[in-house]
Amino acid sequence: GAVVSQHPSRVICKSGTSVKIECRSLDFQATTMFWYRQFPKQSLMLMATSNEGSKATYEQGVEKDKFLINHASLTLSTLTVTSAHPEDSSFYICSATGRSIQETQYFGPGTRLLVL
Amino acid sequence: AQSVTQPDIHITVSEGASLELRCNYSYGATPYLFWYVQSPGQGLQLLLKYFSGDTLVQGIKGFEAEFKRSQSSFNLRKPSVHWSDAAEYFCAVQGGNTGKLIFGQGTTLQVKP
Numbered sequence: 001g002a003v004v005s006q007h008p009s010r011v012i013c014k015s016g017t018s019v020k021i022e023c024r025s026l027d028f029q030a031t032t033m034f035w036y037r038q039f040p041k042q043s044l045m046l047m048a049t050s051n052e053g054s055k056a057t058y059e060q061g062v063e064k065d066k067f068l069i070n071h072a073s074l075t076l077s078t079l080t081v082t083s084a085h086p087e088d089s090s091f092y093i094c095s096a097t098g099r100s101i102q103e104t105q106y107f108g109p110g111t112r113l114l115v116l
Numbered sequence: 117a118q119s120v121t122q123p124d125i126h127i128t129v130s131e132g133a134s135l136e137l138r139c140n141y142s143y144g145a146t147p148y149l150f151w152y153v154q155s156p157g158q159g160l161q162l163l164l165k166y167f168s169g170d171t172l173v174q175g176i177k178g179f180e181a182e183f184k185r186s187q188s189s190f191n192l193r194k195p196s197v198h199w200s201d202a203a204e205y206f207c208a209v210q211g212g213n214t215g216k217l218i219f220g221q222g223t224t225l226q227v228k229p
Contacts, residue, residue, distance in 0.1 A: 006159070032215055043206065043219045044160075093159050097215055103148055103167065105210075105217055107160040 001027050004096050006108035013084055014116055021079045021111045023094030030096035033077040034105060035069060038091040050077055074098075084115045118143045118211050122220035129197050130228045137192040137223050139207030148210040149190040150217065151181055155203045163205075166190065177201070202227045 003026040013019050023033055032051050036044040048064075050056040050071035058064045066088075068080040077096075081088050091112055095105040119142045129135055141147055148167050152160040164175025171183040181192045190207060204224050208217040 004159075034216070041224075043222050046216060049214065049216065091157075095160075095217075103210060103215065104150070104162065104165060105215070106162065107152070109159040110157070112157070 002106040003027050004094065004106050004108040006094055006111050008111060009109060010112045012114045012116065015085050016083055019081045019084055019113060021092055023077045023108050025075045025096045029074040029098045031074065031098045033071055034095045035079050036093045038093060044093060081113065086115045089113055089115045118209055118218045120207050120209050120218050120220035122207055122223050124223050126224045128226040128228060131199050132196050135194045135197045137205050139190045139220060140188050141190065141209045142188065143209055143211050149183060150208040151192050152206045152208065153203050154206065160206065197227055199227045199229065201225060
């Protein structure tokens, strides 16, 4: 149980385009989802927290207009990188938690974004 | 402020040897503590967690961790390492009611044959 999926696993796009990454909880209702960014050989950096049906809470320094987060249902959250630039290239990981798995975050497999 | 320190950036052990990965945390109240493992290019897999109760917790893949309040530590151990254990290991603390995790810098485990 407590499986989280992400799609796509890898995406390459041109500079200036937008990219949408999906995060799904497959076998539980995710009341809260988290989006992280990870640079090579570094730890995870929390970007934002989203609760189902409400606006995401962004961490300091994260541009909310650039990284659009939607958590429209209890099993799906999306992260859209708008007008992507090469410096947005990174590994993006989502995690989810819910009432049935209290306080424990389960992570997706991650999405590798490369902006050319 | 909450923080997590993993003093060892990189550890190499021989296959079959015992392993201990260190984790120290800073948090005002009793924290929720986690160990996750990450293989290259993958997400994080939960190894074990401590919320309360018995301070020695058992996890998956033969791992265990001990919570020591007096030392603000939550070290991860395994009695006999397998080559497949080579990965990145992250200790994390969760505090407050936001559910946010604060991660340590990670420890890279290399296993020698």
